Amino acid sequence: MAKHVSRLFKGRIYIYGVGKFEFDNGKLILPHHAEERHFKTVKEVNVEVKRLRACYI
Helix, strand or coil, X not given: CHHHHHHCCEEEEEECCCEXXXXXXXXXXXXXXXXXXXXXXXXHHHHHHHHHHHHCC
């Protein structure tokens, strides 16, 4: 998932069992009414995006 989010710059994604997210500039954004599961998912995906970008430099 992080690979697709990092390639696309802006959009929306639905993660089954977690919910809807938006992403901008290749990073996931927290929903307005975020719960603990949202925080964990956003952190996990954004860390992977950062790792993927470091590999391509």
